[in-house]
Amino acid sequence: MSDAFNWLYSDVVKDHFMNPKNVFDPEEGFKADAQGMTGNVKCGDQMLFMLKVKDDVIEDVRWKTYGCASAIASTSMLSEVIKGMGIRDAYNIKPEDIVKRLGGLPDNKIHCSVLGDKALRAAIDDHLAKTGREGAFRNEGVKIICTCLNISDRDIEDAVKQGARDWEGLQERTKIGTVCGGCKKEAEELLHEYVHIFAED
Amino acid sequence: METRKVYMDYNATTPLHPAVKDAMVRDLELYANASSMHQDGRAARARVEEARRAVAELIGAAADPERVVFTSGGSESNNTVFATAFHLGRKGPRRGIVTTSIEHPCVLNAALWLKDEGFPVTFLKVDQYGKIDMDEFKAALGPDTLLVSIMAANNEIGTIQDLAEIGRLAKAAGALFHTDATQAAGKIPVGVDEWKADYLTLSCHKLYGPKGVGALFIRKGAPVEPLIRGGHQEHGHRAGTYNNVGILGFGEAARLAKAELAEYAARVGALRNRLRDGIVAAIPKVKVNGHPVQVLPNTLNVSFPGAEGEAILLYLDLAGIEVSTGSACASGSLEPSHVLLATGVGPELAHGSIRFSLGRLSSEADVDYVLSILPGVIKRLRAMSTVEA
Numbered sequence: 001m002s003d004a005f006n007w008l009y010s011d012v013v014k015d016h017f018m019n020p021k022n023v024f025d026p027e028e029g030f031k032a033d034a035q036g037m038t039g040n041v042k043c044g045d046q047m048l049f050m051l052k053v054k055d056d057v058i059e060d061v062r063w064k065t066y067g068c069a070s071a072i073a074s075t076s077m078l079s080e081v082i083k084g085m086g087i088r089d090a091y092n093i094k095p096e097d098i099v100k101r102l103g104g105l106p107d108n109k110i111h112c113s114v115l116g117d118k119a120l121r122a123a124i125d126d127h128l129a130k131t132g133r134e135g136a137f138r139n140e141g142v143k144i145i146c147t148c149l150n151i152s153d154r155d156i157e158d159a160v161k162q163g164a165r166d167w168e169g170l171q172e173r174t175k176i177g178t179v180c181g182g183c184k185k186e187a188e189e190l191l192h193e194y195v196h197i198f199a200e201d
Numbered sequence: 202m203e204t205r206k207v208y209m210d211y212n213a214t215t216p217l218h219p220a221v222k223d224a225m226v227r228d229l230e231l232y233a234n235a236s237s238m239h240q241d242g243r244a245a246r247a248r249v250e251e252a253r254r255a256v257a258e259l260i261g262a263a264a265d266p267e268r269v270v271f272t273s274g275g276s277e278s279n280n281t282v283f284a285t286a287f288h289l290g291r292k293g294p295r296r297g298i299v300t301t302s303i304e305h306p307c308v309l310n311a312a313l314w315l316k317d318e319g320f321p322v323t324f325l326k327v328d329q330y331g332k333i334d335m336d337e338f339k340a341a342l343g344p345d346t347l348l349v350s351i352m353a354a355n356n357e358i359g360t361i362q363d364l365a366e367i368g369r370l371a372k373a374a375g376a377l378f379h380t381d382a383t384q385a386a387g388k389i390p391v392g393v394d395e396w397k398a399d400y401l402t403l404s405c406h407k408l409y410g411p412k413g414v415g416a417l418f419i420r421k422g423a424p425v426e427p428l429i430r431g432g433h434q435e436h437g438h439r440a441g442t443y444n445n446v447g448i449l450g451f452g453e454a455a456r457l458a459k460a461e462l463a464e465y466a467a468r469v470g471a472l473r474n475r476l477r478d479g480i481v482a483a484i485p486k487v488k489v490n491g492h493p494v495q496v497l498p499n500t501l502n503v504s505f506p507g508a509e510g511e512a513i514l515l516y517l518d519l520a521g522i523e524v525s526t527g528s529a530c531a532s533g534s535l536e537p538s539h540v541l542l543a544t545g546v547g548p549e550l551a552h553g554s555i556r557f558s559l560g561r562l563s564s565e566a567d568v569d570y571v572l573s574i575l576p577g578v579i580k581r582l583r584a585m586s587t588v589e590a
Contacts, residue, residue, distance in 0.1 A: 017512075018519065023585045037587065044509060044529045044537060044552040046587045066588040068511035068528065 010103040016073035021080050024050060024062035032062065034130060036122025038150050039115050040179050045071050047119035053127050056087050063116065070109040074098050075116030082120065091124050091137045093117060094158065110162075110173055118150050145187050148179035153190055160194040167191065207522045207567045211407075211499060211560030212356050212384060217450075218409035218561075224453040225411065225446050235443035236434060245445050252452025256416050259455040260382070260401060261392035270417045270425075270435045271448050275383040275404035276307040278417035279350075281428045281439070282379045282400045283311035286348040288426040290320055295347035298322040299376070301333055302543040303360075304352050308381055309539075312350070321345065327543050330492035331360030338367065342374035349378045353385035353396075357527060357540040357556055358491030359500025361389060368397030377423060383407055383415075387458035388466065388497045399423040405447070409561065410454030414447035461561070469559050470498035472568050476557060477501050479572040484579050486590045488550060490541060501557040502527075504541070504550035507590030508582035513555055516578040522571055527554040549588065 024030060032050035039046035045067035052060040061079045065071055078098050082090040095114045099105050105113055121137075128136045142152045151174050156164075159173040167184070170176055170191055177184045208216075217225075228248060233241035235249045250266070257266035272278045290296040300312045302324045309324075316322040323341040325333045333351065342349070349371035354361045364380060371378035379400035382391050387408040393401050401418040405411060419425050419438065431440025458465075480487060480503055490502040505513060510528030517524055527538030529552060536542075537551035546554075557571070583590050 014519075017515065020585065025584070041552070041588050042548040044548070048587045064585050064587045066507065066509055066586045068509050069515045071509075072512060072585075 012077075012101070012103045013070075013073045013105070016076040016102070017069045020072050020076040022061050022063060022076065022083075024048070024064045028062075030060070030062050034123050034127035036119050036124070036126050038118040038122050039067070039175075040148070041066055042179070044068070045112065045115055047071065047075060047115040049116070049119040049123040051123045051127060053087060058082050058085050058087060058090055063119070065115070067115060068109075068112050070105050070112035071115050073102060074105070074113035075119075077101055078116045078120060087124050087127060088137065091121055093120070096158075096162065108172070114155075114174060122150055145190065146174075146176045146179075146183040148183075149175055151176045151183075156187060156190045157194050160191065164191070165195055204521050205566075205570055207570055209557045209559055209563065209567070209571065210523050210525050211563075212359075212556065212558035213525055214406050214412065215409045215560055216562065217411065218454060218457055220457060221410050221450050221453045225450040228446055228449045231445060231449075235445055236432070245443070248449050248452075249443055249445065252448045252455075255452040255456040255459075256403065257418075259386060259391065259459045260403065260418055261390075261394055262418055265421060267436075268418055268421060270419055270438045271444070271451070272415045272417055272439055273413055273444075274406070274415035275305070275381065275402050276415075277428060278400075278402040278404075278415050279305070279307045279379075279381055280311050281417055281425065282348070282350065282402070283308075283315060284428050285424055285426040286320075286377070287315060287318065289424055290315070290347050295345055295376070296320050297343065297346040297376075298348050298350070299325065299338070299341045299346055299371075300350045301325045301327060301352065303327055303331060303355055303357075303540045304350070305356060305381060305383065308350055308352070320347075325351075327360075329544050329546075330495075331355055331358050331490075331540065331544050332492060332495070333362060333367075335363070335366065335370075339370060342370060342376065344375070346371075346374050346376040349374075349376050351380055353380045353382040353391065354389065354497050355491070355540060356384045357538055358502045358544070359384075359497035359558075360492040361385070361495045361497065363495075364396040364398075368395075372397050384497060384500075387454075387462065388499055390462065393418055393420070405451040405454055408451075408454045408458045411447050411450040414444055414451050416451070465561060466498045469561070469563060472559050472563050472565065473499055473501050473557075475565065476559070476568045476571060477503075479568065480575065483572060483576045488546065490544065490546060490554065499559045499563075501559075502541075502554060503557070504546060504554045505579050505582075505590075506550060506553055507586045507588045508553050508579050509586075510537075510553050510555060512582055513553070513578055516582070517555075517571075517574065520574045520578075522574060525556045525558075527556070528552045 035050040037048045048064045050062045164170040233245045235245040254266045377399045381402040383404040399420045404415040488504040510526030514526045529537045541551035
């Protein structure tokens with residue numbers, strides 16, 4: 001059985017899908033200090049992250065999604081991992097770390113798992129903005145290329161390291177340019193640069 | 202309610218009918234090449250011809266069973282028609298192709314191939330129910346029209362086109378008329394004469410027969426360019442050693458489909474309606490896709506705003522219910538169902554769509570089980586959704 005059909009039987013994924021952790025419940029009265037939304041319903045998935053932050057440490061987290069099973073499972077896992085974590089460390093969590101903890105996802109599902117990570121960064125950015133440090137982490141050498149989906153040059157670099165070699169491969173991994181497409185030229189230039197640096201042999 | 206296995210994906214494929222299976226097992230012993238002249242070869246050939254008559258009878262071509270050519274399935278049958286159009290069009294004078302925007306990918310991609318080869322191809326739009334607009338169709342027909350290819354019934358939403366009228370107009374324009382009846386056969390009456398079809402595609406595994414076998418009806422006099430060249434099998438229209446067992450299974454499946462059609466349509470149609478009415482009653486803000494009346498008796502396509510299709514599918518799967526979805530996430534592409542988008546439902550409703558396709562083994566208990574599980578699944582997904590239902 002190939003991975004694409006086997007994934008449901010990863011017990012960790014199945015458990016997070018069946019019993020997702022930290023899902024926002026309006027009855028609960030969770031008051032977020034910061035929140036971030038990413039994705040687009042047109043693309044079939046959207047993610048909202050809500051954070052309670054104290055002294056730059058994530059105390060608690062809730063999330064909501066219009067998304068598939070992989071998005072639900074990976075975001076549930078992410079929400080568990082970041083509790084008690086400093087916002088800078090949380091900002092730098094990579095989707096592949098989450099996928100690893102889930103026991104893997106099939107290749108065509110990797111792009112579903114990046115949404116939680118993107119929403120989390122957006123929420124942390126919101127926190128930074130609210131505390132007078134707007135864009136503080138973005139300036140650590142990261143540049144947003146796709147403003148619709150909040151995808152940075154670092155994401156493109158990571159995608160290339162994971163095997164993206166062309167525009168389609170890049171879109172498959174990051175969903176870049178699937179909303180307005182305005183970033184395509186710049187993203188393709190970066191793509192070629194990173195392929196040259198990291199992938200050509 | 203106890204967990205049970207409920208298969209509601211009959212438009213994807215069907216289980217073997219027990220009688221088909223028995224016939225195939227019996228015929229496994231009949232190994233001879235149906236093209237061989239000796240006794241065993243002739244015996245095998247006789248069974249192939251018996252199967253051909255049964256398939257011809259299913260589609261109203263009993264008078265001339267020879268017009269049924271066995272293939273490896275629906276995709277091959279459809280591609281044979283488009284390959285024929287390619288060869289005809291290259292010689293001219295007619296080159297125009299008229300098809301719809303909701304065809305199965307094997308027709309869509311074959312039409313896109315011809316477009317890429319410079320043929321003028323029209324993809325007809327459909328209305329909110331998935332029906333083509335007859336005025337647009339008439340306007341698309343002209344002295345250049347070579348081939349009209351319009352599916353009899355849609356695989357995703359079940360909408361049935363007005364085939365008799367479409368065939369009449371296509372023939373009046375002097376075009377060749379092909380219909381992909383893969384989903385229609387065995388579910389509604391299929392008649393090559395009533396529809397004036399020059400070509401008609403069938404697939405066996407949608408009819409409780411084996412996979413890997415299909416047929417193409419080719420009207421006498423209609424041109425055909427083989428997709429597979431080789432020996433003289435099938436009058437040279439389709440080379441390759443006869444797939445005896447598959448063909449025999451197809452014959453038995455076609456015979457049963459014809460014999461059971463009326464009972465099937467009434468019984469499965471009632472179950473589908475029970476499921477549809479139950480869903481509409483139990484779950485707020487759903488949208489039933491497809492035509493309300495001109496629809497396959499077994500097919501129900503529903504959009505659940507606020508809930509994503511793949512997540513619905515997998516929650517149902519965990520409860521033992523097997524369905525399919527038009528969500529992009531399930532297909533591995535970034536685009537949701539082209540059929541639903543063509544009906545104008547919008548990407549969000551397309552991503553949140555589920556196709557329930559029932560069949561001969563479906564029961565009231567199956568429907569009631571789905572109705573006991575589905576509302577909870579939708580409620581749960583909507584509660585965690587960023588999108589208002």
